Amino acid sequence: MDKILRIDVGADGGPKATTDPVGDYAGLGGRALTSAIVSKEVPMACHPLGEENKLVIAPGLLSGSIAAMSGRISVGAKSPLTGGIKEANSGGQPSQVLARLGYAAIVLQGKPKDDSLYKVFINKNGVEITKDNSLKMLGNYDVVEKMKEEYGQKIACISIGQAGEMKLAASSVAFTDMELRPSRHAGRGGLGAVMGSKGIKVIVLDDAGMAMRQPKDVERFKEANKRWIAGLQGHGVTGQALPAYGTNVLTNIINEAGAYPTYNFKEGRFAGAAKISGEVLAEMETKRGGLATHGCHSGCVIRCSGIYNDKDGHFLSKQPEYETVWAHGGDCGIDDLDTIAMLDFLDDNYGLDTIEMGVTIGVAMEAGLLKFGDGKGAINLIKEVGQGTPLGRIIGSGAVVTGKVFGIERVPVVKGQAMPAYDPRAVHGIGVTYATSPMGADHTAGYAIASNILGVGEKVDPLKPEGQVDLSRALQIATAFIDSSGMCVFVAFALLDQPETNQALIDLVNAFYGWNWTADDTVEFGKRVLKMERDFNVGAGFTKEHDRLPLFMKTQQLSPHNLTFQVKDEELDGVFNW
């Protein structure tokens, strides 16, 4: 990973690839690298779909090595959804493959001369860029099928669906899993639209003939990896709960805690939650011949994913994640897993963020466009997005646009991005993260649910404002490092409870790069990443008034705890005063 591939999509005669040494960006990976390139090279005031924006795709620091869990990839740009800097993170195979091909990042830059679509093929011999208008308006699954026919089965793909081509603000960038399904997504912030604006439909990676990335100190690295795996497998969440039930094990507990946003954030509990819970999902998957446990990338030892078959035993989608089950489920009053799995598949195929789509449909339901609980209506709406009808384009532009078009006050967003599956009025720590993260409302940016609800790490009462700012600050800093390492954010459950596992991660990084980092150095690294991102947002026009939850969360109580969000504005302004 000592070079950066730059593709100038506006070059004479079509997109042109050049390869640069990493230079000043050495020692960065994943989110740190995408945010560094975006903050240094993209004018903060630029239009997200214009010539000056760049789409950066970067494997993590440890991706492509034998380190367990190291297959996460970061995608960065100025976001068409938030108008600020964006890093969206995904699993799937491309991170490992791109890292083994030696690239620290791919940067798509410039503005296409016409509306042709291109595919990019990268292998050990170099980069080949070909015009291919037969890919126009294909879904991600069809695109990958065509790539398999053309390049064989031993590839990994990064692609956009129809939503990205239409440059919709809720569009995602898709990454294939180990079985070449485009089911893992850098979902948030509309980055598929940035890829679409560059006229690149798919990037195909083939690492045949390339070796695993080698650490500087092989023995020390192997030894640290053993401790790392043992720590992950020995923790109750990463070793037992996530493999057995997947992320959707959260439905019951968040509902029980009264923090499950229901009917467009009107109530904190959903009567149909048990029917769509992780326990029911896992049982159904097993019964129908799917899988309740499945890894999204090679080297994953948590294996929180699964395969969801329809009632006839045919593949319908990958196991819908908790956020998806909630967004298309409880938030829309839908309590049918087959409907939710179909929506998950459609989102993946069109290339849409499931959180933004679920929340947007919830807003549309509140507006009376369709009734809460109308699963068929929700499926039809997502199909309209894929077809690009005028209504579909409104929905595909996200919750803010839809709320404006239909005159709705209760639109649960921060910095224009829809809130995930935890209501801040009953989990105050996550409210601080939603409000202040440079990414907009993003649960993964500082997952306070761990301490507020799940009893992992330091315990902080979710129903009170005290201690939440300190909690969110510490988690946002730690997460900025994890997102740069290439590690899946779920490792944090073990890191928060087990100092020896945290040390194993630091030892892995040190052994790989020949560094001598301490835990304090990882904290300083995380702060540097956050500062770059915050500074970009200031230049893009954000003020402290953007670090706020929507007003209704201060004025409308949430049942069953009947609370409003109580962390004061002045306290939110102190999150980044370290």
Place this chain on the structure above:
Amino acid sequence: MQVTIKLFATLRQGRFDVDTLNLPPKTKVTDVIQQIGVPHKEVTLIFINGRHSDFSSELHEGDILALFPPVGGG
């Protein structure tokens, strides 16, 4: 007094999802767990009426007690 007990994830295996028990006044969470045969070390999270509680919390008429093993996601 009547108390509703809910079990989740692995705690359900070989037991029940939800049940209502008739308990003497001042029964504590730890007593209920013993009565239904769940080993203490398997219980990580205890909620009474949606609020975090612990093994020594006392139960009252109409309470809903929810018990979880380690869970996580996101």
